[in-house]
Amino acid sequence: MNAVDRLWEHARNAPDSIALRVGEQSWTYGQVRDLVAAWAQRLTDAGIEPGDRVLLVAPTSQEFAVVHQAILAVGAIGVTVNSASTSVELEYFLTDAECSLAIAWHETVDVAQQAATATGIDLWTLEAGDIETGPGADLDLPRSMQPDDTGVLLYTSGTTGKPKGAELTHGNIVACAEIVSGTLESDSSDRVGTALPLFHVFGQICVMVATFQVGASLSLLRPFSGEGLLRMAAAHRLTVLAGVPTMWNAMLHADVEVSRDDLAGLTHALSGGAALPLAVADAFRERFGCRVLDGYGLSETTGAGTSAKLSPRRKEGSVGPALNRLEACVVDSEGNPVPFGERGEVALAGPVIMKGYWRRPEATAEVMRGKWFLTGDIGKQDEDGDIWILDRKKDLVIRGGYNVYPREIEEVLYTHPDLREVAVIGVPDDRLGEEVAAVYAPHPGRVVESSALRAWLEERLAQYKVPRIYHEVAELPKGSTGKILKRQLDRGSVLEHGMKVTRDRSAS
Template sequence: MNLTEQLHETAIKMGNKPAYYFMDQFSTYAELDGAVTKFADGLSKLGVKKGDHIALLLGNSPHFVIGLHGALRLGATVIPINPIYTPDEIGYIVNNGDVKALVTLDLLVPLIEKMHQSIPKVKNFIICETPQGQASKVDPSALSAFSKMKSFTRVMASGNLNFKGPELEEDEIAVILYTSGTTGKPKGAMLTHKNLYSNAKDVSDYLRMNENDRVITTLPMFHVFCLTVALNAPLMNGATIIIDPKFSPKEIFRLAKKYEPTVFAGVPTMYNFLLQYEDGNPEDLKSLRLCISGGAAMPVALLHGFEKKFNVIVSEGYGLSEASPVTCFNPLDKPRKAGSIGQSIMNVENKVVNELGEEVSVGEVGELIVRGPNVMKGYYKLPEETAATIRDGWLYTGDLAKKDEEGYFYIVDRKKDLILVGGYNVYPREVEEVLYNHEDVVEVAVLGVPDPNLGEAVRCYVVSKNPQLTEEMLLAYCAEHLAKYKVPSSIEFLDELPKNTTGKILRRALKNQVLQT
C-alpha cells in the first residue's frame, strides 16, 4: 500500500464525504480522487514518465494536493519547494533535483519567465490559476506565448478517469525534500513510498484520527511537518482537511467558528500569535480535541498559557525531514509532559547515544538517533553524506537529547548551529556564504538569538573593509539572495571576530556576549 492507493481506497469507501474545504468550498473524496487520476494521465500525455522528477512550487491549495498525489499515481518523484525562495535558491534545487516538470501558481509566472533559461532541464511549466478571491497578475491566454507553459486546468482536463498508473515498489522514491545543509547547500532527503505511507499511517493511528476529524491545515504543505501530520495522515482515515492558504490568527478563529475543527497543528510561533490575539474567543476553539506542536520546542509558559485559555491539550512531538518526519509524540492515553517531545511512536525506535554510538543511561545527554520504516533512503546524489548520517540502520539526527525513566524524550540543544525561525530551519553557514560573496565583507559569523515572537532570530557579526558599508545596505543585499525568514534581523559591525588559536571563529563567544547584554 502507498499514499495514492490509500486515497483511492478511501474514495471507494466514502466517496461523498468532504476531503477538503478551501475558500469556503468543498471537494469530496470521489472528486479529489478523480482529479488526481486525470492529472496523472494529463502528465503522462505531456511525456512525464515513472521516475521523472516534478517540482511543486506552490502554497497551500487543492493544486498542491492534486499535484502531489497525481504525480505519485504516475510514479513520478515529487520535490516540494517553498514558493517564497529566491531565484537562486529555487534554481539550485530544480537543477540539483533534475526536475523535468514544474507546477506553480500564475502569480509566479514573471519569476519563471526570468529564470527559465537557468533551469534548462525543465520541459514543462504547469501553471495553476489563482484561487477565486485573490488577484491574478497573469492572463491565462498569455501562457501560449511561452511554449513550455501549460495550464493546470487543461492538463487535468486532458486526462482520463480510466487511467491506470504503473505498479509502485515500496522502496522507490516518492518525494525528495530539500533541507538546508551545514555546507550551505540544501540536501535532498529521498523518502520512499514506504517511508511516507508508514509514517502517515502511524501518526494517524497514534493520534486516533478518523473520519469524524476536521483538521486545520495551515502549516505550509511544502514542509514535511504539514505534509505528513496535517495532510496525508488525516486523508489516511477519511478525515477532512480545512486548507488555509496563509496563517493568520483572525482567519484561524474564523475557520474554527465556521467548521468546528477537531485538530490543529502548528509551530510554537502560531500558538503564541493565537494566544496573544486580542479578538480570540476561546469559545470558537471549543470543538478542538487536540492541538499538535512541532518544528521547535514550545516554551512551557506558552504551552500552559494556551492550554489554560483554550481548554485543550497541546501534544508536542518531534521529527525531521530525513524521518518523514515524525519519531515522537506525547501519547494521548498518558499524561502529557511539558517540555517533552513524548515517546516513540509505533514502529519507530528512538535512542540516545554517546559519541561511540552506545546508548547512555536515563537522564544522560547524548545524540538522538532513530530507526524505523520512516527513515529516508539517503540524500540525493550525496553518498558520503548518506553514509555519515545513516549508520548501521540508525539515522543520526544531530540533536542532543535525554530520556527519562518512563521513556519520554527531551531535546536539550542542537548539536549543530541550527537556528529555528518560526519553525523554519536556518543554518548559519548558508547566510554566511551569501554575505561572504559581498565584495566589502571580510569576515562574518551568524548565530541565533532569542526572539519573543519567532523563537529565534538571525543575527550577523561582520568585519568590513569598507567603512561606508551600512547595516541597511547589507540587509538589502541579503534580501536579494535569501528567503525572507533567512534574512538577518540585525547586523553588527566589529573590528574583528573572536577566534581560537587555530583561527576558527568562535560563535559561542559571540553568543555569550549576546546573553550578557
C-alpha cells in the same frame, strides 16, 4: 503500493464524504479523485513516467493538494520546494534533482521561468482554480510502486552547506500516515485543519497525507494569521489543528472573539517544526481549553519521531517517547547509547527513515549508523523512553569551555511577561571563544530594559548560562513554516548594536 491508494479507496467507498475545504468551498473524495486523475492524465500526456522528478512550487492551496497527489499517482517523484524560493535556488533544485518538468504557482512564475530557461526545463503555470475534472478516469491509477520507490524529494535547509534532497519512499509516506493517524486515533469523522506550508514535510505528510489516509476532511488556510486560523477552527468545527510554535503564539495573542466553547470539539492541537515553549503551551490551554501536544521529527524521518501524546503523564519540556513502530535513543560521539539523563545526540529508527540523500552516498553514510539515523539534535532520555530535545548540535554555544544550550535559556525567557519572541545565539568573543547573546522582541507597547532582563535571568539560571549581550528587535526572522531562523540573525550586527550588560548589571 502507492502513497495515494487510500484516497482512491475512500473515493470508491465514500465518494460523498468531504475531503478538502478551503474557505466556503469544499470537495468530496469522489471529486478530489477525479481532479487528481485529470492532472495525472496531463502529466502522462506530457511524457512524465515513473521515477521522473517534477518540481512543484506552490503555496498551501487546493491546487497544491491535487497536483501533489497526481504526481504520486503516476509514480513520478514530487520535488516540493518553498514558494518563496529565488530563481537561483530553483535553478539549483531543478539541476540537482534532474527534473523533467517544473510546475509553478502563477504568482512566482517569473522567478520560476528564469530558472527553467537557464536549465532548459519545461515550465507549467499553475493558476488559482486550475483544477477541473477531465480525462484520466480510465488510467490505471494509482500506479503500482514498490515500497522502496522514492515518492518525494524534500530538500533540507542547507544550513551547513548546499541543500540535500531527502528521498522519502512510498513506504516511508504510508508508514508515517498510518503511524500519525493511529497515534491520534483518527477516523473519517475527524476534521483536520492547518495553515502549514504543504511543501514542508509536516504539512504535506504528517497532516495532509495522514488525513487522507483515514478519509477525514482537511481544511486549509492561506495566508496564515492567528485570527484567521482560530476563526477557521471554529467555523469548520475542527477536531485536530496543526501548527508550529509561532502559530500557537500568534493565536494565543490574537484579538478575536473565539472562546474555548467555540473550540469545544478540538481534541488535538499538534505542534512541530521547532521546540514549543512551555509558557506558550500552558497559556494556550488556559485560554482555549486544549493541550498543545509537542512532537518531534525531521524531513529525513518523514516528519515522524516522537509524540508527547504517548507519554503516560505530562513531563514538562518532553516531546514524548518514540511513536509506535519507531525507536529512539540518545548516543555519544561514537554512536553508543548514553546512560538515562545524560546528554547526547538523538537517534531514530523505523519505517519512516529516509532512503538516503539524493545521489549523496557520503552524506547519507555520515548520518546513518546501521538502522539508526543521527538527527544532529542534542537531547536526553529518561527510563520511560521520553525524549527532551535540548538543542541543535550546531547551535551549541561553547562559552569559556562550558556547554551552553540556547533552548534552555529560551524556555526561561518565554516565561517573561513582556517578551513575545526570543532567540539565543553564540557570538564571537576574543576571550571566551563565544559569548551568549539574547535577541528578543517585546510585546507591543512593552518596554524591556537589558539590565533588568539580565537581573531577572540571574535569578533563574546559572551564571555561565546568563547572556551578556542583549539585542531588541521588532520581530525575529522566520521561515515559511513560521520557524525562527537563527541563521538569519547577523552576529556582527548583534555585537555592534546589542547592549553588553556587565556583572554589576549596568550597561557597558
